[in-house]
Amino acid sequence: MTVPDIPQEGPHVVLVSTRTVLTLPDDSLLLTPATVIVSPATGKIISAIPEIIPRSSFPSDTVYHDYSPKLLLPGLVDAHVHLNEPGRTEWEGFYTGTRAAASGGVTTVVDMPLNAVPPTTTLEGFKAKLAASQGQCWVDVGFYGGVIPGNADQLLPLVEAGVRGFKGFLIDSGVPEFPAVSSTDIELAMKTLKDAPTTLMFHAEIIPPIADSVGDSVQVSDPPLRPRGELNSYTTWLLSRPPAFETYAIEEILSIAHVAPDLHLHIVHLSAMECIPILREARKKGIKITAETCFHYLGFSSDEIEDGDTRHKCCPPIRNQVNQDRLWEEISDPEGCIKTIVSDHSPCTPELKLLPPHLQSGHRPTMHQCDSGIDMTLPEEERLAAEEAEKARLDGPVEIQGDFFAAWGGVSSVGLGLPILYTFAAEREARGDITPSIVDIVRMCSQATAQQVGLAHCKGGIRAGMDADFAIFDDADVWTLRAADMRWKNRCSPWEGHTFRGRVHETWLRGQKIFELGGPNDGFVGGKPIGRAITEKRMK
CATH class of the missing domain: 3.20.20.140 (Metal-dependent hydrolases)
Incomplete structure (x- = not known):
């Protein structure tokens, strides 16, 4: 796209990077320098141009983000x-x-x-x-x-x-x-x-x-x-x-x-x-x-x-x-x-993971788990006997800690x-x-x-007409996952302690930044969620 072709109605948000993965008209993907023009009003991508267009080419009220050399991904x-x-x-x-x-x-x-x-x-x-x-x-x-x-x-x-x-x-x-x-x-x-x-x-x-x-x-x-x-x-x-x-x-x-x-x-x-x-x-x-x-x-x-x-x-x-x-x-x-x-x-x-002491305090689950596909249910007499045995050893170790068959x-x-x-x-x-x-x-x-x-x-793609959903990925960021980095409800994952190369620094949803690593409110921009339930009928 040449400079005269840039839409003049705005204001717009522009994201550029020397490494962007674009979706081409034939649905193939291309890693290329690119300029992506977004309408915050519609949450859609207006244009995705396979070249870097400088800030000076846009109206003064344009919000311009240059993420180079980070990866700009859908x-x-x-x-x-x-x-x-x-x-x-x-x-x-x-x-x-x-x-x-x-x-x-x-x-x-x-x-x-x-x-x-x-x-x-x-x-x-x-x-x-x-x-x-x-x-x-x-x-x-x-x-x-x-x-x-x-x-x-x-x-x-x-x-x-x-x-x-x-x-x-x-x-x-x-x-x-x-x-x-x-x-x-x-x-x-x-x-x-x-x-x-x-x-x-x-x-x-x-x-x-x-x-x-x-x-x-x-x-x-x-x-x-x-x-x-x-x-x-x-x-x-x-x-x-x-x-x-x-x-x-x-x-x-x-x-x-x-x-x-x-x-x-x-x-x-x-x-x-x-x-x-x-x-x-x-x-x-x-x-x-x-x-x-x-x-x-x-x-x-x-x-x-x-x-x-x-x-x-x-x-x-x-x-x-x-x-x-x-x-x-x-x-x-x-x-x-x-x-x-x-x-x-x-x-x-x-508790439902039944982790051994060095990983997590072990507790018996409050509901019976059978996702192993193996019937772990005891007959009534055996169950009562087991309960009595449990009472007798309350001060001892919990035997089912680390049990792969009883854990969720x-x-x-x-x-x-x-x-x-x-x-x-x-x-x-x-x-x-x-x-x-x-x-x-x-x-x-x-x-x-x-x-x-x-x-x-x-x-799922960066091209005109798509939702302006982006991930800004710094592939040079080396970091180790700690419990504090887990943002799901229960901070229990086998990935804890693993060192990774590459980290998402920003996330954009329909033209709005919703996450910024290291930002206030634990990085969540705006203070309240803007996601939608997708209920449109699926088409062929």
Whole structure:
């Protein structure tokens, strides 16, 4: 754009950087010097020009920000976040969860349908969640609906109400109000949604007909037997959920996919590398299926997790270094089946993590947890005997501290995605390993996540007409995550103590700065949230 083409009506806000990731007309991404002109009145990008235009070229009332040499990136779209409100606000809530997102350059989150009470499995449940979100969101928030047995009649009304997609579990979810679906339920959901503008997603784990890890007597519909080995051993936990849990679930989904050939299917938080060839082959056959993986699968490996450190517990589990390397290879391939990277921010209270004393004071949970997929419930007589034994040893250690099977599964990390990916990508590049570039990271964490939830027309990119959502990322900032840096509700995360290269210094939402690192009010600009609940009906 030449100087005479600059819009004269204003006032405008101008952001420039010698390193900006722009979205081109063909949807490709380009790292380039750029000038981005924003209308604060509409919250939209007016122009995105692939050159630096000096301050002197603009009217005197223009607010001009030169962020060079920091990276000017589109705001991230985290398409997998558990905000847990209403119902379990002691775990997380809209206010704290979206503040954490904003502090890390995430300008849109999409809230999962479970862990709130009621879950988003009915139109009334969705209305309750929308009511709870009012006035609390620091970033824009979209919502998923849930697929559970018996709610097929709610799916299309939820589409009309504006949910961005649907999620179902093929294994116990850990909360009683969100039961797992059978193959019959999956087929009914696919048939119901086959012509709808939506995405049908799955937590793809299921007990195989015969699972080597738990014994030949286990059948599909039964819970696994009690694990063999120390319950505070990460190896015991890992062996209890082998890759076969994931591959079998994906094969089950693919066997039904023919009933809805135009429906976008999606595998959430893919962990096992053995799934990759299955998904690649399915895509080659024309099945519309994609997958996501998570920051923790790319940053942690089972080889380095200490026994008892239940902060790392999640489902599916974090696997070994060889597996992690294969995930990095897949996300580095534009033709790969893993199209998006998300946080799967799934917090709880520290007490539910049952951390050992050197990590956190151990307390018994106030509610029964069964998200391990393993029935830890004792028969009544055994329960009473156990209670008596507990009374007799009140002054002794709590035996379930560090128990991977009794602890709640989930990793807190919303807002940490850019530092995690940039740090580990830089380390891999230094070793000569295959690694994605910053443009690839933007593609998987902003552009593709926006596409996954039907928001690509307004989110996930820097070009004219898009929402003016930005993350200012200083890739030279080396810092260590401390508890005080965690802005989600419960400051418990396996990332604590990790040193990162790169940090978000500012976040902009629809033309307004909402976070500035080191600023007053803990960096949150304006003192009150301006995020919106996204309820526009998704279009094809």
